[in-house]
Amino acid sequence: DVVMTQTPVSLSVSLGGQVSISCRSSQSLVHNNGNTYLSWYLQKPGQSPQLLIYKVSNRFSGISDRFSGSGSGTDFTLKISRVEPDDLGVYYCGQGTQYPYTFGAGTKLELK
Amino acid sequence: QVQLKESGPGLVQPSQTLSLTCTVSGFSLTSNSVHWVRQPPGKGLEWVGAIWSGGSTDYNSALKSRLSISRDTSKSQVFLKMNSLQTEDTAIYFCTRMQSWGQGVMVTVSS
Numbered sequence: 346d347v348v349m350t351q352t353p354v355s356l357s358v359s360l361g362g363q364v365s366i367s368c369r370s371s372q373s374l375v376h377n378n379g380n381t382y383l384s385w386y387l388q389k390p391g392q393s394p395q396l397l398i399y400k401v402s403n404r405f406s407g408i409s410d411r412f413s414g415s416g417s418g419t420d421f422t423l424k425i426s427r428v429e430p431d432d433l434g435v436y437y438c439g440q441g442t443q444y445p446y447t448f449g450a451g452t453k454l455e456l457k
Numbered sequence: 458q459v460q461l462k463e464s465g466p467g468l469v470q471p472s473q474t475l476s477l478t479c480t481v482s483g484f485s486l487t488s489n490s491v492h493w494v495r496q497p498p499g500k501g502l503e504w505v506g507a508i509w510s511g512g513s514t515d516y517n518s519a520l521k522s523r524l525s526i527s528r529d530t531s532k533s534q535v536f537l538k539m540n541s542l543q544t545e546d547t548a549i550y551f552c553t554r555m556q557s558w559g560q561g562v563m564v565t566v567s568s
Contacts, residue, residue: 346518384555386502393551393558394494394502405556437502441555445517446492446504 347372347440351449357457358428366452368421368438375418375442382441385414385423388451389434397436398423430456459483461491461552461559468565469542475564479535479552486510486528491535492555493526495548505550508535542566 348371358364366385374381385398396405398414401421411426425432433456438449465477479491486508493505506516508526516524525538535552549561 388502393553393561395558396556399556439502439504439555444507444515446507448502448504451501 346445347374347443347447349438349440349447349449351436351438351452353452354450355453355455357455359457360428360430362428362457363424363426364428364454365425366423366436366438368416368423368449370419370421370440372443373418374421374440380442381417383414383416383421384439384441385412386437386439386448387432387434388437389431392434394437425454428454459554459557461554461557463550463552463559463562465550465562465564467563468567470568471543471566473542474538474540475542475546477537477550477552477562477564479537479559481533481535481552484554486530486533486535489554491528492553493535493537494551494553494558495546496551496561497545497548503548505537 350369352367374383381401383401386394388394402414413424415422435451435453437451460482462480469475490509492507495503506526508514514526523540528535544566547566549563551561552559
């Protein structure tokens with residue numbers, strides 16, 4: 346199975362600040378069809394996860410441009426700029442290139 | 458409007474079988490896949506399995522021997538059955554298209 350390693354485990358940020366979350370996979374996430382199925386999700390307290398980014402850098406419908414994804418192969422990053430209170434929660438990366446689909450352990454974003 | 462809603466028993470006894478239903482609306486099961494993802498209390502996400510638009514399935518290898526996912530396209534429902542439940546199977550179970558998620562159903566395995 347592909348192991349997804351997220352760092353850091355937690356982050357403290359001031360409102361209006363910027364943060365980056367790293368996600369590394371144990372194998373390349375480039376599919377045979379050329380796509381890279383790496384997604385980012387945010388789970389707010391008491392809620393279901395919500396999709397933010399798919400295929401590395403594509404923002405899902407309705408997602409603010411304050412969220413940006415980048416990376417390739419095995420190394421990926423989620424950046425959040427101008428952090429707002431509604432951004433707080435746990436961020437997960439997930440891969441769908443190889444089954445079973447696997448997720449990182451999560452990064453908790455908290456207010457400083 | 459895409460919606461997914463899980464239903465099923467909140468409490469299951471050890472060694473018994475879990476049966477969950479995901480009722481969807483706003484999209485067709487014959488054109489979209491549906492996944493099951495679970496989350497133990499206070500822990501991260503674990504992919505359980507999926508049923509694809511054509512009806513084939515994929516399962517988490519760690520759960521494969523105990524798991525079955527099926528569907529009834531006429532009722533827009535997807536079913537999860539997992540047997541030989543243990544306390545480690547206690548979790549919130551979500552059904553999801555990955556771009557949209559149900560609210561989840563908490564399943565507790567306890568006698």
